[in-house]
Amino acid sequence: MRGQQTPEGVERPRLRASAAAFTSLVALAATGLVAGPAVGAPTAGPCALPRTAAHHSLGLDTWNGSYPQPARSLDAVMIFLSFPDSTPLTSTDELAADHFPSTSEFFRRASYGRFALRPDTRREWTPMPQASTAYAIQRDWEAGKRAAYLKDAVAAVDDQVDFSRYDIVYLVADPDAPGVDSDATKVVNLESPLTADGTEIKRVVTVFERHPPDRNVLAHETGHVFDLPDLYHRPMDGKGDWDTHVGDWDVMGSQFGLAPDLFxxxxxxxxxxxxxxxxxxxxxxxxxxxxxxxxxxxxxxxxxxxxxxxxxxxxxxxxxxxxxxxxxxxxxxxxxxxxxxxxxxxxxxxxxxxxxxxxxxxxxxxxxxxxxxxxxxxxxxxxxxxxxxxxxxxxxxxxxxxxxxxxxxxxxxxxx
Structure with missing residues (x-):
């Protein structure tokens, strides 16, 4: 059965909904960040639509400076999280190979070699302080639990990772831990950023994928990091076909598409x-x-x-x-x-x-x-x-x- 999709997420057999705002960290999965600074776009012309306040607006006369623009090489860190209630059954090397180099190659081809996504995949597991079930990870994730997960993850690895070196952060959970729900994979945009190593972390890609994962899942999520929108049609009742807008024709519509190159x-x-x-x-x-x-x-x-x-x-x-x-x-x-x-x-x-x-x-x-x-x-x-x-x-x-x-x-x- 073809999967369904949710805001800032990927296709799933079940619906994944965006979570509400939480007290200390406001995560905006569906509504986006406050409007970022406008950066001039010398590539614009008379047929370029102006950028609007819409979340991930496809106006392109200016760039939203809240997002990293992949017009240069960007560095990403992939951190693997384990939990005290489970011993990982899959190695970090195997999980890293689920996503790289395929994701970097996708963007190299899509950009005609003009952009390089350079991953630093950590080789060790980073132990989380609480059991996987304690975070209540799910597609409709309670805000306080999600805040605790993000804080604990960054704090647990901060001694080993210099976050100031990276443009993108991927947090990969042990897929076999009992509290991990693959429907929770998404980009979490932070209105109130986390701070580590003197660096503001404005968004995090939380990965809860099974092994092996869905095809092109990380390319889809990384597209959101670059201010690209979801292109699927989401039925109000969660029923019906989700792919009526663009079908197979862009990875931001469906990661399973037969022609997933970006428009x-x-x-x-x-x-x-x-x-x-x-x-x-x-x-x-x-x-x-x-x-x-x-x-x-x-x-x-x-x-x-x-x-x-x-x-x-x-x-x-x-x-x-x-x-x-x-x-x-x-x-x-x-x-x-x-x-x-x-x-x-x-x-x-x-x-x-x-x-x-x-x-x-x-x-x-x-x-x-x-x-x-x-x-x-x-x-x-x-x-x-x-x-x-x-x-x-x-x-x-x-x-x-x-x-x-x-x-x-x-x-x-x-x-x-």
Missing amino acids: GWHKWKLGWLDRSNVICVQEPGTRLLSLETMAAAPVAGGTVGKRLAVVRTGTGTALAIEARGSTGNDQDTCTEGVLIYRVRNEAASGDGPVEVVDTHPKTEACWDRSVYPPLADAPLGVGESFTVPGEGARVEVVDRTPAGAWTVKVTLPEDT
């Missing part, structure tokens, strides 16, 4: 694409474009080429157009072609900031593998065209060159 819009936000890689389509009429496949590696010399086309449709909305193919992080994709999706800068994480346009609404694909078959065949193939409802923009895939680039014709009506 071009995300890559633009993170600084891995800049204005030289983005085509802003503004004028009415027809324009012929050439797009490189999003997940394809750069050509010789590190040239990334044109990867994303954007049509601004309103003050806070845009259409994004990109090519997806079976390479890199998308090597297991169900279909290849030109993908169209809507972006909204005022939609918070989990509220549909991105919606993939289904250009084949009467069909589906890969029902046995896809997280949401109706969107598995969403891209347009060569010779196909589609007029986006409500926008009037028409996208036609003219050709795919021997080198793999996609020739795309975009037509905007006079009133776009």
Whole structure:
């Protein structure tokens, strides 16, 4: 059965809800940090939506300085926590190998080599002072218990770890301890940061994964550390399909997706694409474009080429157009072609900031593998065209060159 997802978390067979604020540490798993300082974004242009106060806003004219921007190498520490009521059955080396180097490789490929996630995985278990059951770890985690867990973990390892050296903290619990609930894996954002080694710890990735873990789980959680939103649709009653917004097409929608590479819009936000890689389509009429496949590696010399086309449709909305193919992080994709999706800068994480346009609404694909078959065949193939409802923009895939680039014709009506 396909799993479900929760704010700042990952897909699970059961629902994982965000916890409430606690007295000494206010953890904001669903609502986010207070608005951080704006950092100029020289990659922005006329088609870049402005950043809003929405949690993990997809506006990208400025960067939220409360988050580390992965436009440079970042250092992460992975700390393994044991408990007095359980002897670990899995070694720290085995647990580290569950996540690295695969997570670093995911981001290296997604960033075209422009970002390196450098993990320092501790080799020893760090004993926690209380039994695993004492923390009442669960998907709906009581605030005081979670506060105690975080405080105890940092205090237990502080003599061995210099937190001032790291940009990201992963706390990995012994998966076989009786009180550990895998549904509790998430990023905890701290309005009142912890302090260790003179460093403010603003967020922690709490990992309670089984061994082996869900695929791409740490890439999803690390995306939140970089201010990326959840892209799934969360039914109000917890029932129904969670993948109706983006299907397989981004790891922030589903870590189980067949094509989990990050959308071009995300890559633009993170600084891995800049204005030289983005085509802003503004004028009415027809324009012929050439797009490189999003997940394809750069050509010789590190040239990334044109990867994303954007049509601004309103003050806070845009259409994004990109090519997806079976390479890199998308090597297991169900279909290849030109993908169209809507972006909204005022939609918070989990509220549909991105919606993939289904250009084949009467069909589906890969029902046995896809997280949401109706969107598995969403891209347009060569010779196909589609007029986006409500926008009037028409996208036609003219050709795919021997080198793999996609020739795309975009037509905007006079009133776009």
